[in-house]
Amino acid sequence: MDNKKQQTGLQKAQQILTKYMGKIAGNKFLLTLRDTFIMASTPLMIAGFAIMISSVILDPANGLIFGAQGLHLGQLIAGGSNKAWLASGFAKELVKLQGVFGLVSNGTMNLNAVLIVAGFAFFGTRRFFRSNKEPIMVSLYALADFFIVLPYNYTGTTASGKTATLINTLNPTFLGQDGIFTGLIMAGLTFWIFNVLQEHHIVITMPDSVPPAVAHSFESLIPGAAAIGMSIVIASIFGAFHTTLPEAIIAGLQKPALAAASTPFFAEIQILTQPLLQWFGIHGTSVWGPIDGLTWNINDNENILGKAHHIYTTLFMNFSVVSSGTLTLGPILAVLIFGKAKDQRAVAKVAIAPGIFNISEPTTYGLPIILNPIYFIPYMLSWQTNFWIAYWLTKAGLIPIIVNNVPWTVPPVLSGLLYSGSWTGAAYQILATAMTIALYMPFVKINDSINEERAAKIAAGEDVGPSMKVKAQ
Structure with a gap:
């Protein structure tokens, strides 16, 4: 019982x-987010396999196959010395091969925020504004807005270990995981502004004789300009405080934890x-x-x-x-x-x-x-x-x-x-x-x-x- x-x-x-x-x-809203992340998951899976091969199989220092804390095959190949193994030509070739697999992450995981921006604007338009038959245009403007608010001056470390401030150079950190939250905000604002203006017919209307592709491009000009104007205002507001939207988001999340x-x-x-x-x-x-x-x-x-x-x-x-x-x-x-x-x-x-x-x-x-x-x-x-x-x-x-x-x-x-x-x-x-x-x-x-x-x-x-x-x- x-x-x-x-x-x-x-x-x-x-x-x-x-x-x-x-x-x-x-x-x-949650369904839109779900569809966006599912769309972005396929290239991330490919990156996951590349990381697995690079870290587990190829890594000569710490990998499970050759590393000192794994099966020690590297030491066995070099006659029992880990130092000799890491200095060997075989180990150096493995490091080069790791670099090849690292390229997969550069085009997938390190650009995750870009994928999220395009996907969220696309699926948001499809789910909330079904009358829009060209959601891909919204994705393009969302990407433009996202790049406008990113930091282009930042302090980084050179190959020699020195600290340097880079001017007019995009900070690539925010193209990956660190830029996802900013990307969702900008994509959401873009698809809302763009589609609201379009639904209220605040567009340039072309004659019926104009090919559809050309007509859609001109129809997007006013809504697109409004969305870009919005991102410029956001970038300017944060710029007045010597920061950017993504940097402010990261700093705002980090500071409470510092106590x-x-x-x-x-x-x-x-x-x-x-x-x-x-x-x-x-x-x-x-x-x-x-x-x-x-x-x-x-x-x-x-x-x-x-x-x-x-x-x-x-x-x-x-x-x-x-x-x-x-x-x-x-x-x-x-x-x-x-x-x-x-x-x-x-x-x-x-x-x-x-x-x-x-x-x-x-x-x-x-x-x-x-x-x-x-x-x-x-x-x-x-x-x-x-x-x-x-x-x-x-x-x-x-x-x-x-x-x-x-x-x-x-x-x-x-x-x-x-x-x-x-x-x-x-x-x-x-x-x-x-x-x-x-x-x-x-x-x-x-x-x-x-x-x-x-x-x-x-x-x-x-x-x-x-x-x-x-x-x-």
């Missing part, structure tokens, strides 16, 4: 969650905000990296040198969350074990290979987890539970203080063994993956229920969005 009551309670809870999350997931220190409070802020930022499409490490450099990275160095025994470190974060299956294998296996949705299972099958090496982009952008209200709860909870369980196990002395600097691409379980130097570290990562699967399981089923409901509506000929609309047979 108790089991039946428990099962009934779980079913009721699942029905309630399905009902309300279904409404949230059906929100036009924290290397304490449980600091750790909780990071474990709470890093996945939250990631869920919104902002790379959490871009915000926390400089802060960790002044706090947790110093703790790492003291641990490695034997001067202290800090638990809160960057390496501990990698051990407990990043390399433990929390971000990759957990959600992937949950979908493969419990999921029925063909699209998600297909993504999971593709994502499992890079996922083994902790490359999370195919998972977070492919399912997607980012901006997906269904997976928000397990995504946030998995960070919390796994980090703090690892903390208390370390505090109790069951897991040694993390003192080994292990590449984040080393697979779960093996990385746990290498990070801690103990079988308990490997056992913890097995536990972390299992807990993550358990957290995702009910939400994978909720996603299936929503998909089944959607399929029933499609079969009935109901309108479920511009890309899914069908007619009753």
Whole structure:
């Protein structure tokens, strides 16, 4: 009886969650974001495989095959000396080959914000302004507006290690993950201004004798000029304060965290905000990296040198969350074990290979987890539970203080063994993956229920969005 009551309670809870999350997931704005990130996920998957090959197979210093913390094949080839191996011609050729695979990231992951801008303007126009038959024009203007607000003067480091200020040079940092939030803002403003003006016929109307392609180009001039004018105003306002929109966004997110220190409070802020930022499409490490450099990275160095025994470190974060299956294998296996949705299972099958090496982009952008209200709860909870369980196990002395600097691409379980130097570290990562699967399981089923409901509506000929609309047979 108790089991039946428990099962009934779980079913009721699942029905309630399905009902309300279904409404949230059906929100036009969130659907637009979802379509945008799914569109951008394909090149990111390609980049994920390239990173996996470069970091795991080719890296002569830290890779799993040739590296000193992997199978040590490099040392074996060089007769037992790691220094001789790294100086060998073979190792140098591997580094060159890594550079070739790095080009994939330059054209995909490092331009992620550009893809997001074009996609968000396109899908936003299709979903909110269906009368516009040329959404690609809106994407072009959105890209123009995005580039207008980017910083063109910035301080960087030269190849010789010197600091230099570059004038009239685009800061490439904001073309990737750091520019996503700015890109969404500019694309959203662009598609709204452009389409509102067009719907109110504030356009240049051409005679019917003019070819359609030419007519559409002229019709876009006034709405496009208004959108560009808007971006110039935004850039000028921030310029008056000697900054830019993307720099202000990053600074505004970083400053509140600077008041924290290397304490449980600091750790909780990071474990709470890093996945939250990631869920919104902002790379959490871009915000926390400089802060960790002044706090947790110093703790790492003291641990490695034997001067202290800090638990809160960057390496501990990698051990407990990043390399433990929390971000990759957990959600992937949950979908493969419990999921029925063909699209998600297909993504999971593709994502499992890079996922083994902790490359999370195919998972977070492919399912997607980012901006997906269904997976928000397990995504946030998995960070919390796994980090703090690892903390208390370390505090109790069951897991040694993390003192080994292990590449984040080393697979779960093996990385746990290498990070801690103990079988308990490997056992913890097995536990972390299992807990993550358990957290995702009910939400994978909720996603299936929503998909089944959607399929029933499609079969009935109901309108479920511009890309899914069908007619009753």
